[in-house]
Amino acid sequence: xxxxxxxxxxxxxxxxxxxxxxxxxxxxxxxxxxxxxxxxxxxxxxxxxxxxxxxxxxxxxxxxxxxxxxxxxxxxxxxxxxxxxxxxxxxxxxxxxxxxxxxxxxxxxxxxxxxxx
Amino acid sequence: xxxxxxxxxxxxxxxxxxxxxxxxxxxxxxxxxxxxxxxxxxxxxxxxxxxxxxxxxxxxxxxxxxxxxxxxxxxxxxxxxxxxxxxxxxxxxxxxxxxxxxxxxxxxxxxxxxx
Numbered sequence: 001x002x003x004x005x006x007x008x009x010x011x012x013x014x015x016x017x018x019x020x021x022x023x024x025x026x027x028x029x030x031x032x033x034x035x036x037x038x039x040x041x042x043x044x045x046x047x048x049x050x051x052x053x054x055x056x057x058x059x060x061x062x063x064x065x066x067x068x069x070x071x072x073x074x075x076x077x078x079x080x081x082x083x084x085x086x087x088x089x090x091x092x093x094x095x096x097x098x099x100x101x102x103x104x105x106x107x108x109x110x111x112x113x114x115x116x117x
Numbered sequence: 118x119x120x121x122x123x124x125x126x127x128x129x130x131x132x133x134x135x136x137x138x139x140x141x142x143x144x145x146x147x148x149x150x151x152x153x154x155x156x157x158x159x160x161x162x163x164x165x166x167x168x169x170x171x172x173x174x175x176x177x178x179x180x181x182x183x184x185x186x187x188x189x190x191x192x193x194x195x196x197x198x199x200x201x202x203x204x205x206x207x208x209x210x211x212x213x214x215x216x217x218x219x220x221x222x223x224x225x226x227x228x229x230x231x232x
Binding site: 004006031040041042043045048056088090092094096104105106107108109110111 | 149151153159160161162163166206210218219220222223224225
């Protein structure tokens with residue numbers, strides 16, 4: 001099973017709303033990622049979790065708040081977003097284990113298409 | 118820093134034509150190289166990978182060879198189908214924070230295959 005599952009697939013939210021994006025993998029991967037993708041652009045890295053600890057924050061505004069409750073789950077909490085935050089949000093995972101699979105590939109979910117109105 | 122350069126698209130081909138999408142990279146260190154494909158409205162799927170020089174990745178008729186001397190990883194397919202129409206991303210990965218790899222993507226190349 002090489003599946004990363006994201007919910008919801010589509011989300012429309014107002015600028016004062018609070019919502020969460022969810023991501024789940026059951027491949028035993030210990031590294032998980034959030035990417036943001038605007039139309040006709042490559043994905044941009046937002047956050048990296050390694051062994052459930054935040055290891056990279058690419059200077060993302062605080063209105064985006066990641067959470068990794070356990071090794072299989074990754075959430076992205078959204079609050080007071082702006083219309084320019086509308087994008088496809090992609091979750092990914094990779095093996096990320098000490099001494100195993102250096103530079104291994106990342107597996108992506110189908111994404112959540114977010115529209116901020 | 119690390120970077121990936123892909124040929125500009127869109128690339129428009131007739132079915133059964135030969136495909137080449139060029140990709141070159143710059144990296145500090147010894148990266149792994151990947152091609153990802155994104156179909157309309159979907160996430161990214163790993164198409165193929167290579168982890169060391171002269172490795173050839175292949176999948177679904179697509180191939181790419183890791184060329185360290187030219188820092189390239191060009192994607193090829195001998196005979197494209199309409200179903201291959203998608204955006205193709207070249208990417209490199211370097212171990213960054215001990216266990217997590219950081220992907221650097223090219224800008225993507227849109228391929229359109231017509232009958």
